[in-house]
Amino acid sequence: MVESNVAWKVEIPEDASWIKADKTSGTGDDKVIFSLETNPARKVRTATVTFSCDQDLKKEVLFSQAEAVPSRQTDSLALVAIYNASDGANWKEERLWDLSKPVDTWYGITVEGDRVTKIQITAASVIPAEWTIPHEIGDLTELTVLKINQNKVKGEIPEEVYGLTKLTDLWFQNSNLTGTLSDKLGQLTELKNLYIDRNKNLGGSIPAAIGNLTKLESINIAQTGIGGAIPQELAKCTSLKNFMAYSNQLSGQIPDFWDKLPNIGVIQLYSNPGITGPLPATMGTLKKATGIQLRDCNITGNIPVSFAGLEKCGQLFLYGNKMSGVVPAEVQNHPNWVNNKWKVETNILPQQEGYGLTIK
Numbered sequence: 487m488v489e490s491n492v493a494w495k496v497e498i499p500e501d502a503s504w505i506k507a508d509k510t511s512g513t514g515d516d517k518v519i520f521s522l523e524t525n526p527a528r529k530v531r532t533a534t535v536t537f538s539c540d541q542d543l544k545k546e547v548l549f550s551q552a553e554a555v556p557s558r559q560t561d562s563l564a565l566v567a568i569y570n571a572s573d574g575a576n577w578k579e580e581r582l583w584d585l586s587k588p589v590d591t592w593y594g595i596t597v598e599g600d601r602v603t604k605i606q607i608t609a610a611s612v613i614p615a616e617w618t619i620p621h622e623i624g625d626l627t628e629l630t631v632l633k634i635n636q637n638k639v640k641g642e643i644p645e646e647v648y649g650l651t652k653l654t655d656l657w658f659q660n661s662n663l664t665g666t667l668s669d670k671l672g673q674l675t676e677l678k679n680l681y682i683d684r685n686k687n688l689g690g691s692i693p694a695a696i697g698n699l700t701k702l703e704s705i706n707i708a709q710t711g712i713g714g715a716i717p718q719e720l721a722k723c724t725s726l727k728n729f730m731a732y733s734n735q736l737s738g739q740i741p742d743f744w745d746k747l748p749n750i751g752v753i754q755l756y757s758n759p760g761i762t763g764p765l766p767a768t769m770g771t772l773k774k775a776t777g778i779q780l781r782d783c784n785i786t787g788n789i790p791v792s793f794a795g796l797e798k799c800g801q802l803f804l805y806g807n808k809m810s811g812v813v814p815a816e817v818q819n820h821p822n823w824v825n826n827k828w829k830v831e832t833n834i835l836p837q838q839e840g841y842g843l844t845i846k
Contacts, residue, residue, distance in 0.1 A: 487515070487516075487517055487518075488512065488515060488516045488517070488518060488537065489515050490512075490513075490514055490515060490516075490539065491514060492513070492514075492539045492540065492541060493511070493512070493513045493539060493540060494511065494512055494513070494537055494538065494539045495510060495511040495537075495538060495539070496509070496510045496511065496518060496535060496536070496537055497510075497535065497536040497537075497538065498510075498533070498535050499533050499534065499535075501533070502533035502535075502549070503523075504522055504523040504525070504531070504533075504551070505520060505521075505522055505523075505533055505535065505549055506520065506521045506522075506523070507519070507520050507535075508520075508521075520535075520549075522549070522551055524554070525551045525552065525553060525554050526554055526559060526560065526563055527553065527554055527560070527563065527622075527625075528553050528554055528556065528560050528564075528622075528624070528625040528627075529553050530550060530551065530552060530553050531550075531551050532548060532549060532550045532551070533548075533549050534546050534547070534548050534549070535547045535549060556601070556625070556627045556628070557600075557601075558589075558597075558600045558601060558602075560625050561589065561601055561602040561625065561626055561628075562589050563622065563625070564602075564620075564622040564623060564624075564625040564626050565583075565589055565592070565595065565602065565605075565626075566585065567620040567622035567623075568605075568619070568620060568622070568623065569583055569585070570620075571617050571618060571619070571620045572613045572617040572637075573613070573614060573615055573617065576614050576615075577612050577613060577614065578609070578611070578612050578614075580593075581593040581594075581607075581609065581612045589602065593607070593612075594606045594607045594608070596631075598628075599628075601627075601628035602626050602628065602629065603628050603629060603630050603631070604629070604630060604631040604632075604633075605626070605629065605631065605632050605633065605634065606631060606633040607633065607634045607635070607637055608633050608634075608635045608636075608657075609636075610635075610636040610637075611636065611637065611638075612637055613637040613638055614638075615638060616638045616639075616640045616662060617638060617639065617640065618639075618640055618641040619634075619639060619641070619643075619644050619647070620644075621644055621646050622646075623644055623646050623647060623650075624644070624645075624646025624647070624649050624650065626650065627650065627652070628652060629650050629652060629653060630652050630653060630654050630655070630676075631653070631654065631655040632647070632650065632653060632655065632656050632657065633655060633657040634657070634658055634661075635657055635658070635659040635660060635661075635681075636659065636660045636661070637661065638661060638662065639658055639661035639662065639663060640661065640662040640663070640664070641663070641664060641665075642663070642664055642665030642666075643658070643663060643665065643667070643668070645668065645670065648668055648670035648671060648673050648674065649670075649673065650674070651673055651674060651675065651676065652676055653674050653676060653677055654676050654677060654678045654679070654701075655677075655678065655679045656674070656677060656679070656680050656681070656682075657679070657681040657682075658681070658682050658685065659681050659682065659683055659684055659685075659706075660683070660684040660685075661684075661685055662685065662686075662687060663682065663685040663687065663688045664687045664688060664689075665688065665689070665690070666688070666689055666690025666691070667682075667688075667690055667691075667692065667693050667712070668693065669693045669694070669695045670695070671693055671695055671696060671699075672693065672695025672696065672697070672698035672699065673698075674699065675698055675699060675700070675701070676701060677699050677701065677702055678701055678702060678703045678704070678725075679702075679703060679704045680699075680702065680704070680705050680706070680707075681704070681706040682706070682707055682710065683706040683707060683708040683709055683710065683730065684708070684709045684710070685709075685710050686709060686710060686711060687711060688710040688711055688712060689710075689711040689712060689713070689735075690712060690713075690714075691712060691713055691714030691715070691717075692707070692712060692714065692716065692717050692720070692731075693717070694717045694718075694719045695719070696717065696719060696720060696723065697717070697719030697720065697721070697722035697723065698722075699723055700722060700723060700724060700725060701725050702723045702725060702726055703725050703726060703727045703728070703749075704726075704727060704728040704729075704730075705723075705726070705728070705729050705730065705731070706728070706730040706731075707730070707731050707734065708730045708731055708732045708733055708734065708754065709732070709733045709734070710734055711734070711735055712731070712734050712735065712736070713734060713735030713736055713737060713760065714735075714736065714737060714738075715736070715737060715738040715739075715741075716731075716736060716738070716740065716741055718741055718743065720741070720743070720747075721741070721743035721746040721747065722746075723747065724746065724747060724748075724749070725749060726747050726749060726750060727749050727750060727751050727752070727774075728750075728751060728752045729750065729752070729753050729754070729755075730752065730754040731754065731755055731758070732754045732755060732756045732757050732758065732779065733756070733757040733758070734757075734758055735758070735760060736755065736758040736760055736761055737758070737760030737761065737762075738760070738761070738762065738763070739761070739762060739763030739764070739766075740755065740761060740763070740765070740766050740769075740780075740785075741766065742766035742767060742768050742769075743766075743768060744766060744768040744769045744771060744772055745768040745771045746768075747772075748771075748772070748773065748774065749774060750772050750774060750775055751774050751775060751776050751777070752775070752776060752777045752778075753769075753772075753775065753777070753778045753779065753780070754777070754779045755779070755780050755783065756779045756780055756781040756782050756783065756803060757781070757782045757783070758783050759782070759783060759784055760783075760784070761780075761783040761784060761785060762783075762784045762785065762786065763785065763786060763787075764785070764786055764787035764788075764790075765780070765785060765787065765788075765789060765790055765793075765804075765809075766790075767790040767792045768792070769790075769792070769793070770790055770791075770792025770793040770794065770795045770796060771792065771795060772796060772799075773795070773796075773797050773798070774798060775796055775798060775799050776798050776799060776800055776801070777799065777800065777801035778796070778799060778801065778802050778803070779801060779803040780803060780804055780807070781803040781804060781805050781806045781807070782805075782806035782807070783806070783807055784807060784808055784838075785804070785807040785808065785809060786807070786808045786809060786810070787809060787810070787811070788809060788810065788811035788812070788813070788814070788843070789804070789809070789813055789814060789817050789834075789843075790814075791814045791816050791817065793814075793817050793820075794814070794816035794817045794819070794820050796820070799822065800822060801833070802833055802834065803833050803834075804833065804834045804843075805832070805833065805834055805835060805836060805837065806836075806837070806838060807837055807838065807841070808837060808838050808841045809837050809841060809843040810837070810841050810842050810843055811843060811844070812843075812844050812845070812846055813834070813843065813844070813845045818845060830845055
């Protein structure tokens with residue numbers, strides 16, 4: 487209700503087209519009725535409407551509208567934001583999204599129960615130029631799979647990704663990610679597969695919060711700039727089967743917690759010259775391990791006797807380290823050695839110059 491004894495007007499900001507008034511001017515007392523369009527976005531929006539008159543008197547009214555309830559519409563708008571951010575009109579012709587058609591017809595999109603559950607843009611170079619993932623990705627609250635591989639993603643992983651708590655698969659391989667892995671990674675407690683390898687400008691360290699991911703089965707952070715020590719908290723990831731972190735900047739000793747990770751099949755930590763110290767004895771308890779690749783680091787000491795217990799291991803790459811001593815007889819007599827499935831000369835020897843791991 488406007489109470490006035492002079493002419494007045496209503497000013498709505500240009501960027502607040504979602505606010506409509508049944509009249510924008512008047513004289514004396516009057517009523518102005520406002521109507522608001524439905525908020526399509528998953529964030530609160532606000533605008534200030536101003537009542538003014540010729541006497542330079544003003545009265546401001548703040549409008550605030552709650553965020554949209556997650557729906558197929560909010561999912562569609564989030565996908566359009568991805569399309570716009572990645573120059574969608576110039577994608578590979580056979581992969582183009584036709585925005586005039588339902589989203590479940592778009593390449594790489596899976597819809598279940600009227601919500602988008604999977605984004606899988608995995609064919610090489612679908613997207614023509616480098617692009618940054620928009621914050622609207624966080625509106626896709628039912629996502630379980632987010633795979634954008636070999637498609638020129640740059641910039642930091644948006645904080646909103648860590649809020650997608652239903653994710654089981656997160657893949658950003660072979661791109662140009664920067665920044666670090668956030669401690670908020672620990673919020674993704676349903677995660678089974680984390681593949682962010684071949685992002686050479688991604689740095690920082692493995693966050694301790696990774697210990698929250700007890701359903702995690704595969705980690706691939708290889709060929710990135712990730713460094714620092716392997717956190718002790720990784721021992722809490724009891725479902726882990728594959729740990730690939732080669733050609734990085736990891737440092738310090740390999741933790742001796744492998745008896746807590748009985749499902750491990752593959753360990754690839756090679757080409758991390760910052761890794762030092764002895765081989766952990768508990769690594770020899772891994773009954774399911776098929777491949778352990780620790781070459782070209784700076785590991786010292788001998789092969790623990792426990793490594794004779796690696797029943798299924800067909801690869802044990804230890805060359806290029808600083809190991810010394812005589813390989814224990816129990817390890818030498820492992821069936822895979824006897825059958826010449828492991829080649830001593832290439833898989834274990836030689837060590838770095840001046841160091842003499844030997845077999846007698």
